[in-house]
Amino acid sequence: MGNVTFELADHIATLTIDRERALNALNRELLADLGAAIELARAERVRCIVVTGAGTRAFVAGADVGQMATMTRREAAAFSELGNRVFRTLERLPIPSIAAVNGYALGGGCELAMSCDIRLASTRAVFAQPEVGLGITPGFGGTQRLARLVGAGIAKELLFSGRRIDAARAREIGLVNDVVEPEALMDAALGLAREIAAQAPIAVRATKEALTLGQHVDLDTALGVEVAQFASCFETNDQRGAMAAFVEKRTPAPFEDN
Ligand code: CAA
Secondary structure (H helix, E strand, C coil): CCCEEEEEECCEEEEEECCHHHCCCECHHHHHHHHHHHHHHHHCCCCEEEEEECCCCEEECCECHHHHCCCCHHHHHHHHHHHHHHHHHHHHCCCCEEEEECCEEECHHHHHHHHCCEEEEECCCEEECCHHHHCCCCCCCHHHHHHHHHCHHHHHHHHHHCCCEEHHHHHHCCCCCEEECHHHHHHHHHHHHHHHHCCCHHHHHHHHHHHHHHCCCCHHHHHHHHHHHHHHCCCCHHHHHHHHHHHCCCCCCCCCCC
16 A cells, blocks of 8 residues: 555554645545455454554645546546445444645545545644535545534635635634644654543444444434434443443453454
8 A cells, every 4th residue: 555554553444645745635546545445454353443644744635636637527427436336334333533634635635535534633734625615526526524423604715715724713613623742743642542442443343333333324223223223232241241340349441452
């Protein structure tokens, strides 16, 4: 995976978008590498994924404009489908993901961050969907996820104007969960990832599944999903062990994911 580095420690996979000379811009090859890294995280049964960008300037400065400049409509559709497939796979993975946004998150970069479950930003982060300034629309989910995250009014303001916002504004509108100093970003992301990884993995996966499946259906259907996910955690060793420890006033053993 030449454009994405994969590091595994303490059940946490850190995926670093690593094409620093182009501010980590997403081309076809990089998207394929990212897809492979996501599948590796799934195969390794990691408990949390952290996604960040190499270097100090950019998380991801967008889809690769050089590669898009001469695309036909057919090629553009395939490119958009590729990006959407990879980002949707990340979003639908039963593993929580955290975007550690260390700089520019423009276009496809903002869209990648939005495909993660949680976003932490450094004070240097800059967000925008500047596609209309390039004569195109967002193509990796931006026309859909931004409104779902921040509401249609603010999403329209950002999408129609292409304007950039800083990390403080991103937090204000709910685009990011928290903002920290650049030097503290990876510690904050990995700290949260460790907290998540210390919980019962079956329960965390079931919680993400209930949330994801429930978000776009009516409440009664969603509560049915919750019942099924709740029940699926029972009779597991981790559930039995944790509850027995509580009842017997003992410290529970670490979770084993079974
Ligand atoms: N695609 C390709 N190359 C990019 C890039 C991109 N999105 N963003 C930056 N780069 C490259 C630059 O071409 C430059 O390469 P060279 O050194 O070979 O010239 C290198 O990264 C450094 O960039 P700059 O010299 O431009 O650095 P800067 O500090 O002057 O500006 C920036 C930084 C404001 C991020 C500027 O690079 C920029 O505006 N980049 C494009 C941002 C953008 O429009 N992103 C959206 C793309 S469209 C999209 O993403 C569609 C979609 O939804 C699928």
